[in-house]
Amino acid sequence: MQIDFGRIGIWIAMGHGQSSQFRPILADSVWIGIGGGPIPVPNLIRNSMDAIASAFLWKDTNSFIMHILEKGTPMMLMGDEYGHTRYGNNNSYGHDTQINHFLWHQLEERRTSHFRFFSEMIKYRLKHHILGRDRFLGKNDITWHEDNWGNPDSKFLAFTLHDEEFGGDIYLAFNAHDYFVHATVPSPPHQKCWHRVVDTNLKSPEDFVPDGIPFSKTVYNIAPYSSILLQAKP
Template identity: 60%
Template sequence: MLSKGTPMILMGDEYGHTRNGNNNSFDSDINHFQWSRLEEKRQSQFRFFAMTIKLHREHPLLGLRSFLTNADITWHEHNWDNRESRFLAFTLHEGSHSGCGDLFAAFNALIYFVKAALPMPPPGR
């Protein structure tokens, strides 16, 4: 949901729908929307998903219609050449969109905790 373009989501992502690794589940019950699972996750995962959609729609830095320049983003990645790296962090800078502040994002796709240092805030913040 932090995509600069159209976020790629599938029906059921909002409650953690899984096909258990079956990538050819056409015309199978496994594809049916599981309403009971949605109700189970309404106050946790569904709520989180709804809030990320709201963030994407309302945050000025996520709705930009221009390509990022080096002044717009700082990458906090030190393992670009490591194919095993599953951690990525960046800061989108407010630039001319004053008042919204910078936006820091970190993604950890590993199965273990990764310690990440937050970048220093701009002067006076």
């Protein structure tokens, strides 16, 4: 089982190999650590720093949804809300440059996209009591939708968080494969139906719909390198 939406850094694939340096001018494709190789990135423009930043933001969104919905207290760094990057520099102490500055212009540029998604996800966590419980999960709190935990090639994970008090179950699925996964969606609680709240493969504002969009199918085609969140509602 490998689910990697982490933000360790961005590598550049050089031809058939992998560079150990950050060289955007010579890049053939972007290597962002999901699935173990270069991946197709939407709207990727060859030799463009903007394209590399776009790849980072796409990955960062998936990383954030896992982070903000975890049981513990999420921790964010300055600039995460607009997708700040230090371009792989993990020792930026003492740099009085833009890699350490809060870039207000980027916040404004991404206010209706990346920033909006972060803001809505934080509101969603605060609104739903089954996220961030103050106790360990019991057997009635979660159902894992996985038949083969020992499969080292699996890069897909799905589970349902149960709301026994109000029936507002939440279904989450993460696909780190480079292909679509046809995920079987479990039945919602009695007298409820699933509503799609999050699909990170969609563009803003469709990637996060606060009230959700009704989803009545039994299978969801989850795009490569993306995550979904369904909520049970009347």
